[in-house]
Amino acid sequence: MPVEELIIRTPGAGLHEITAEVARAVEASAVQDGLCTVFIRHTSASLVVQENADPSARHDLDAFFRRLVPENDPHFTHTSEGPDDMPAHIKAALTATSIGIPVIGGRLVLGTWQGIYLFEHRARQHRRRVVVHVVG
Amino acid sequence: MPVEELIIRTPGAGLHEITAEVARAVEASAVQDGLCTVFIRHTSASLVVQENADPSARHDLDAFFRRLVPENDPHFTHTSEGPDDMPAHIKAALTATSIGIPVIGGRLVLGTWQGIYLFEHRARQHRRRVVVHVVG
């Protein structure tokens, strides 16, 4: 059962497209018909399938989540790892840790306007581990 | 590996049940024990498993998301596709693009009160493509 761990270096908070890396792992698996699962091994970054056309959509998405879960909320008690840590955990819970995408004819069945994104929630650069698993 | 693409016509925003269509695709696959993945090929509509009994629960759910992500938010910059487009992308990120449901004895293991819904976030009618994939 083919599996690959991607190491994604994120420059900071925001959406980072990983569609090409996932597609490459699916291709390397040589699976023609099956299911690809993308799983992120962190709780302060997450996954999201979003529009891959206009960058303004990703900008607005990221900005919405910043307003919904602002830093320095006086309710937070988990503050020892920095003001961006607790909002990161909440944003991760509101989005996805794993996404299943069918593979047909050796290709992910993504729609025309869909891209796969690593949603980095921490302010500083990180090295993220994403498992791409294909059931053939 | 059986796979089917459903074409779902949505009359407008809100929750549209697709449990019967998904169950039919699982039945057609003839898989007795396996995993069914439901994947929507869009970023302005999404999937959600919700209560199938009282329609008021779906109404309140849809209304909550409209209040959480209102149209015409002055922060939005991605506005060229209409006032309902950016809220649609955000609502899709807050819910699910794919859902995995185990199949036992040829049937989805949904709980008694669970239904599968296509959550349409655009105001106008749309033709949505949903892939139902079964690993046997």
Add this chain to the structure above:
Amino acid sequence: MPVEELIIRTPGAGLHEITAEVARAVEASAVQDGLCTVFIRHTSASLVVQENADPSARHDLDAFFRRLVPENDPHFTHTSEGPDDMPAHIKAALTATSIGIPVIGGRLVLGTWQGIYLFEHRARQHRRRVVVHVVG
């Protein structure tokens, strides 16, 4: 195809770790390389992968969702099952009903700080059914 239904007794609202129960079901399946799907058969409780180290992170997460979706919102019409019911459905839609986790070498590929949690949204104790399914 190995499958197991866990019965989880929740003492009330909040995050209840089920990592050990899921890992045990994966071990019992004897699958070395595959995909584990965790599926909750309810719409007023859900699943989330969260930090397993500091309990304050789970406390803040639960408290955030209570503020985001407060009880007794005058907009709610689905109120016959109690003030905690409609918020429960919304919180379930905002988190996950199913999570796919790859299995490698007989073990879930969870990151060091990741735990699997049943997120109980109802105030009173419940008996929750969670299906753990492994494709080998």
